[in-house]
Amino acid sequence: MSTKRSHLRFRFTSNQRFNSYLAPFFFLFTILSIILFLALKPSRHSISKPLSTSAAASISISGTGHNLPEVPRFAYFITGTRGDGARLDRLLRSVYHPRNYYLLHLDLEASDSERVVLAKNVGSMKNVMVVGKANLVTSKGPTMIACLLHAVAILLKEWKDWNWFINLSASDYPLMTQDDILHIFSYLPRDLNFLEHTTNIGWKEFQRARPIIIDPGLYHSKKSGVFWAKEKRSMPSSFKLFMGSAWVVLTRSFLEFCVWGWDNLPRTLLMYYTNFLSSPEGYFHTVICNHKDYQNTTVNHDMHYIKWDNPPKQYPVNLTIQHFAEMLESGAPFAHSFSKDDPVLDKIDTEILGRRSEQSGVVFENIDVIRPSMSSKRLEKLVSDLLSTQNFRSRQCK
Ligand SMILES: *[C@@H]1O[C@H](CO)[C@@H](O)[C@H](O)[C@H]1NC(C)=O
Ligand SMILES: *[C@@H]1O[C@H](CO)[C@@H](O)[C@H](O)[C@H]1NC(C)=O
Ligand SMILES: *[C@@H]1O[C@H](CO)[C@@H](O)[C@H](O)[C@H]1NC(C)=O
Helix, strand or coil, X not given: CHHHHHHHCCCCCCHHHHHHHHHHHHHHHHHHHHXXXXXXXXXXXXXXXXXXXXXXXXXXXXXXXXXXXXXXXXXXEEEECCCXXXXXXXXXXXXXXXXXXXXXXXXXXXCHHHHXXXXXXXXXXXXXXXXXXXXXXXXXXXXXXXXXXXXXXXXXXXXXXXXXXXXXXXXXXECCCHHHHHHHHCCCCCCCEEXXXXXXXXXXXXXXXXXXXXXXXXXXXXXXXXXXXXXXXXXXXCCCCCEEEEEEEEEHHHHHXXXXXXXXXXXXXXXXXXXXXXXXXXXXXXXXXXXXHHHCCEECCCCEEECCCCCCCCCCCCCCHHHHHHHHHCCCCEEECCXXXXXXXXXXXXXXXXXXXXXXXXXXXXXXXXXXXCHHHHHHHHHHHHCCCCCCHHHCCC
8 A cells, every 4th residue: 555655645736636636546545445444434544653744654554554644734813803712712722733734823813811811711722812903804804814814824834834724713613623634635635725716706896896895994093894985997908807705725835825925926916806706705716717727736626515595694693403404414624604603503513523612722642643533524525515626627727
């Protein structure tokens, strides 16, 4: 098995190379899954020593001697506003794993004391930070993108070895354990970016692309709505607009491209999006799809289960126990949106995450041992569907 690991880890630049990789990937994936499932209930995915992304170290399932791919690390950014301190704390514990990194942000609407309480509660965990100098964030305004890029810059500076960045809000919750997600992502090429996007923007051309908005959050210190200029602008002609979901799972390399800015595209688009309503639903989508090095790395999904009314209202449906089965059915690792302390969160804690809701601490005996549960099968199915020949290439930047 160890000799075949080269099939699993790869960099692709062309269609051909990627497709030729797919077959052995899923073959091995299936075989390994079967081995995992049959031989090891509950299975163990343990690493002999701590890994860095560059290390070519291998992971072995204890007791079998088979090599598994390197386990990645995630960098989470979790944001909330006034009154969200307790929710961020609960969400952090539900997605906590010692391999990952966490940056928490309570925006400027929240009081300093709320921020201090949060920092105190999570302070004992070495891989968790709270943004001390908070940003004012206007919902639907470009200050949201500025806040996100700020977070990415901090994460890039503080921790060097994460692979994917994941954006969560106080009203999100996971639908499987970190072990399940890390396990499935360990099989994925490290340059896949997950973001739901389309160029078919329809009515949004008139609601989003043509209006010019100003975000007072850029120059005032109190929260207020965005305001509209009287003028409209024409559709851009030097790049193509893409829109989609504001939830993203992005690679470190794509985010370095966005933050460092050696190519002018991310910077030019950032300026364009300054006057764009709901810029988080378009900025990364437009950058990634307008650059040849990155458009082939997109997977058209946001890794969230989100339910909209029909016809859609301004905000998605609040998920409850009634939606439990369909949430799991989706295979998505996360869901949005939950109200604070909705009973379904307790159900997820006990039935899926294996935690008691009153459990405050998080105990990990060995950070290098990954124990995927049956939940990982749901994500495996979703990812296989997304990367299948009929879905993957045909849905990139279309
Ligand atoms: C991306 O994929 C398309 C076809 O799917 C291919 O023509 C193009 O060369 C690829 N670009 C890069 C940079 O690999
Ligand atoms: C990141 O998460 C927040 C929720 O806190 C969301 O509103 C925002 O639009 C997301 N995406 C981006 C690109 O900022
Ligand atoms: C969801 O719940 C929140 C309270 O937690 C409420 O303010 C909001 O209006 C609800 N949204 C919908 C779409 O019902």
